Amino acid sequence: MSEAMQSRPAARTGGLTGAKVGTFLARQGILIAFVLFMVGFTVANERFLEPDNILGVIRSSAILGVMALGVTFVVISGNLDLSVGSLMSFSTIVVLDLHDKLGPALAIPAMFAMTLAIGAVIGFLVGYLRLNSLIVTLGMLSAIHGLTLTYSGGQNMDIADKEGTWFSVFGQGEALGIPVPILIFAALAALLGIVLAKTPFGRKVYAVGGNGTAATFSGIRRARVVFSCYLVSAFCVATAGLIQASRSMGSQNTVGQGMELEVLAAVILGGASLMGGSGTIFKTVIGVLILGFIQNGLLLIGLEFYVQYVVTWIIIILAVWLDVAAKRGRLLSPIA
Amino acid sequence: MTDKTPALRLENIVKTFPGVRALDGVSFEVLPGEVHALMGENGAGKSTLMKVLGGIHQPNEGRILVGEEPVVMANPLDAKAKGIVFIHQELSLAEELTVAENIYLGELPRKSFGRVDWKTLHARTDEILAQLKVGFDARTVVGTLSIANQQMVEIARALTVDAKAVIFDEPTASLTDAEKVVLFEVIEDLKRQGVGIIYISHRMEEIFRITDRISVLRDGQYRGTLVTAETDEDEVTQLMIGRSLDLSRNESHAELGDVAVEVRGLSCGDLYRDVSFEIRRGEVVGFYGLVGAGRTEIAETLFGLREPSFGQILLDGEEVRLHSPADAIARGISLVPEDRKGQGLVLGMNCRDNMTLPQVDDLKAGPFVAEGAEVAIFDQYRDRLDIRTPGWRQLVGNLSGGNQQKIVIGKWLSMHPTLLIVDEPTRGIDVGSKSEIHKLVRDLAAQGYAVMVISSEMPEVLHVSDRIVAMYHGELIRSFTSDEVTEDNLIQAISGIRPDEKAA
């Protein structure tokens, strides 16, 4: 009991107490973990921090990253989108097919229109009909896959004349020494980051995800906001499909398969809550980079490719844990 | 004060949050068999002090004694094990579960192989519910209950524990008078069993009715303890806010303008039937009745949240159909809803963004939200409503209950509506701010707004209204001018007795 009394002056000076350090660590946990990983990998393999490697990692993360930007909107609005991988396959196949039929200048807008139309269907089902987004997008995952196969007849798509088209610029081009996919990712991230943080629409996305009822009571048309989020997501998927198609100039029907989980992982790693109402584009970008660098680092230190699935999962659990711990101000559940 | 050992003692408690010194060396005690009131303005630190006691927050300094023995309340379960029962200001029930499951959550009675013993569970629960004289049973799903009844479930939960001390944090904020009477009986019972009771409320009449002593906090500091029998409302108010209040009845009348809203023969299923009334610009009309009389449902209809089955709504003489709150807002209607946490606020959003949410489309600088204009609006209403927060960046969920309510009020006042509907506007608001809000409502009327005030507090209705409409079971029984109304005829009207019936 005298201990409690003696602790008073110390605490009054307001220095960093253990608890405060703990909360700080937990709150910035993702960034700190990221830095630790970077340091560790650099020590293990000096190639890790070379500009070439870094650019390479970002470039190979760009497709995933572009998709994650859109999914960030959906997740903040309190919903899920598990259809992005399958929709990306669709976009890729469609744009490759139309390239030879219509030429790139028409193929690209046509593919965007078709992808957005599918996004609108999802947005309608989740937003206006208020169906559960997990079920809708899980269903869409396989429905879109079916659609893609029907479209392609199960065949791989290839651009016939790979040399004589400017279409390759989106996936293989460079400007100012920076690969175009990175530029697209950065530009889209900047644009959507501003939309989310600075415009009325962005504000409404947070409100709808944070408390849908209160948003309705504030005159926000909730269905319209959710619908729009799925359109944003579809737009990002179409962009990702464009980069993918342009990079490989040919594709299987399953190119985006499984990416929905990686995308979701990046968004959660960035700290968006699956409950909706929180997250930012900046944090999602961090999440994407963490995933990319960690996978790259694991390869560089010579681990089997498959190990990264396990490690990725561990990192996500760690991230979610730190997030929850930050919210309650301690690492373990108070009612453990 | 007495020679009894306190059931519970808090000594020199300090608790800080980023930017806020919520408790600054507060001491407090409760004796066995005593009802000890804890009073103070919104944000004074009452709930925080109780959360320290209940193991939800750990104090930065100070200590807690149960009996003579210093203890650490490591977490809520630990506090419960030490005999501290906490009935929260904000409800914390699992809405999908039944009443019985909620009450015994975590300690469901078991049979062999860990199967839940439903029979015992339901029997035990019904026994407690009978004690509380409520109109629902153990199997009712909590989400289907009114807020008042959910509050009764919280109270029932407290009765299952062998308690040393029970904390009631604004338990009556959403209870009807009849439910209050039951609650007070429960408190009497606990008192006789020697349980110490800590009672937080902003309602003076309750405080003077049931408490033995009153301790006052102000800005996180302990201000003093008064013996209830030896003090009066004025002295308590002085201690709380440093001045006296003018609590007179409304005598001023604004100049009445045109009819702003008229409702003709409005019905909505069996929620309310054949309701007609009008509200003029410059007029405050109070809607008084018991919980369930249909007042909130009428408000929701006027706000586009419910489609009426019959009848008309006329705004400025023109018939309108309102299909959504967005429609209603576009036509100049504002609603301060009944349930601030569920309907009024996005708790994870900051104060400023919450306040400007309904007008975010109108506050634009080019394609962007004009954040400067938002801050200006926030500052204006923070000053006007005396909202206590370290700044607009604070998340609304971190504000005290009363300050959250003020954010909701500011949010709708800043819309400058033609018709302002307020549903239980001062729930959880301290006496000082309450009279400020009443004044504000009068001011708005004077500026030509039409105001509809729904309240279950008779003094409030009498105080602010030009006219009072009494409702009973979905029917409009009678409309009074402020000269005609007396407490007696108002009580008769809300019990369904019409003036002609009484004469007969």
Ligand SMILES: Nc1ncnc2c1ncn2[C@@H]1O[C@H](COP(=O)(O)OP(=O)(O)OP(=O)(O)O)[C@@H](O)[C@H]1O
């Ligand atoms: N988790 C938190 N984070 C930051 N600040 C907090 C937190 N909880 C409470 N506060 C602040 O501490 C102060 C005291 O709040 P508290 O809830 O104890 O007030 P109260 O006396 O219960 O008020 P009311 O009558 O409105 O319920 C307020 O300024 C509040 O904003």
Ligand SMILES: [Mg+2]
């Ligand atoms: Mg409180």
